[in-house]
Amino acid sequence: MAYSLLVMKFGGTNMQDARAIRHSASLAGRSVREGIRVVVVVSAMAGVTNALLKLADAAQAGDIAAANDEIAAMRTRHFTAAQELGASPDSATVREIREMHETLRQAVYGVYLLRELTHRSRDLIVAFGERLSAPLMALALEQSGLRAHHLTGGEAGILTDAHFGNAKPLPGTYERVKDRLSGVLSAGVTPVVAGFMGETDKGATTTLGRGGTDFSATIIGKALGADEVWAWKDVDGVMSADPRVVQDARNIEVLSYGEVMELAYFGAKVLHPLAVTPLQESGIPLRVKSAADPDFPGTLVQADALDDGRHPVKAVTAIRNVSIINVSGAGALGVPDVVASLFAAIARENITLLMVSQSSSMSNVSLAVQSVDAERTLGALRSAVTAELQVEEQAGVAVLAIVGSGMRGQRGVAAGLFSALAQSEINILMISQGSSELNISVALDGTQVEEATRAVHQAFRLGELPAAVH
Known part of the structure; x- marks a missing residue:
């Protein structure tokens, strides 16, 4: 395709160091030299997002020395990369990186003084990872002979709501992005956008949730109206299972x-x-590609699944x-307004539910959440229900899911899943199937999740046969 x-x-x-950035720039540059207009969207250097979260927490706890040590190490890492990419000590790139680290230090010091880390402050701090890597990518492109210009997500036009930490784009975003980037492209300049971030209509920095750089790319x-969005990764594409857990995991050629x-x-x-949601309306494909093997086609994500009818499950995760x-509590949960109050409490805390199950007697509702959200969930639910209802946590759980559009109307898929788990003596704590019939998910003991993944992968022969057939 042209x-x-x-x-x-x-x-x-x-983006983890100068060598990786230079290689990434060469991948973008290869297409630019073929006459293709390219917009580059970058993540933070590997490990930087976690380091920023850690230093923000340290400042809130009053350990400003630890926070400053982390900022100093980060500054050294970015300066080193800039130098290795060819920037002189008095270059605009180095000055900009120095100024950004000073702004970061001031923001962190404010958290330390107040001993308060709001969602808004956390977003401002954590977005520095992408803001610092964008100038490095622009520098690498320029050093290879191309013209480049870097922007924050907000400068690129990504306008979001004020749900700090998990913001969503507002409808006006798309026109803003088009207005701001089209001129740069038409001038023969490659835009480099700091991913993962946007801004509210008042200019406050927001983030799109962990992994949000994918989301930034598909919004743009x-x-x-891009021909395709390419997500360059360190894997061959989307795999049939985590290759660190399942040795014979395979690349999936096509997914819906x-x-x-x-x-x-x-x-x-x-x-x-949410990465594919902006693409669905316009039918723009997303391709997951390996930076280590750029000529390998990777995984193509498009509107329609390609199923051969014999292999209904494509992956286990x-x-x-x-x-x-x-x-739980005697009968009280059968009252509609009691159940409604549970979900209203969850919604107020902006907690993501992974699974929901209700007993047929209506005396028990089970909700699966990430363990980091468990304490907030317990507090929200206990304040929302009457004293006769007990709210208890069962920790140390994992959720395993099988996914594939070929599961719709296919007999025996659930039986195959349950048989594979039973043969490995793995107990199921909770079961859920989405109405779309694209997945069946089960909750199980977290210590058994790797064994369960291997058993299910083998039972559906995902390693032996192509996961999608043309």
Whole structure:
């Protein structure tokens, strides 16, 4: 296919040092030299996002020395990369990196003084990872002989709501992005956008949730009517299982938007769960490619799944560190307004539910949430229900899911899943199947999740046969 416009997203491992950045720039540059207009969207250097979260927490706890040590190490890392990419000590890139680290230090010191880390402050701090990597990518492109210009997500036009930490784009975003980036492209300049971030209509920095650089790339792809969005990763594409757990995991050639959303939601780290949503309306394909093997086609994500009818399951994935919150009490849960109050309390706290189950007697509701959200969930539910209802946490759980559009109407898929788990003597704590029939998910003991993943992968022969057939 002849491309005219591509959006290319580069993840943290492809931005982790000067060598990786230079290689990523060469991948973008290869297309630019073929006459293709390219928008580059970058993640923070590998490990920087976690370091920023850590230093923000240290400042809140009053340990400003630890926070400053982390900032100093980060500054050295970015300066080193800039120098190795060819920037002189008095260059604009080095000055900009120095100024950004000073602004970061001031923001962190404010958290230390107040001993308060709001969601808004956390977003401002954590977005520095992408803001610092964008100038480095622009520098690498310029050193290779191309013209480049870097922007924050907000400068690129990404306008979001004020749900700090998990913001969503507002409808006006797409026109803003088109207005701001089209001129840069038409001037023969490659835009480099700091991913993962946007801004509110009042100019406050927001983030799109962990992995949000994928989301940034697809928002831009839709806005500009790109031919495809390419997500460059350190894997061959979307795999049939985590290759660190299952040795014979295979690359999946083709997935539908719905399938990849299910996989991302249920723990596959390869994409942000909402990444494909901007593309669905316009039908723009997303391609997950390997930076180590750029000529390998990777995984194509498009509107339609390609199923051969014989292999209904395409992949097995899992979420670790899950807690089941059980709400129980004699009959009171059968009253509609009681159940409504549970979900209203969850919604107020902006907590993501992974699974929901209610007993037929209506005396028990079980909710699966990430363990990091368990304490907030317990507090929210206990304040929302009457004293006769018990709210208890069952920690140390994992959720395993099988995904595939071929499961619709196919007999025996659930039986195959349950048989594989039973033969491995794995107990199921909770079961759920989405109405779309794209997935079946089960909660189980977290210590057994790897064994369960291997058993299910083998039972559906996902390693032996192509996961998608043309």
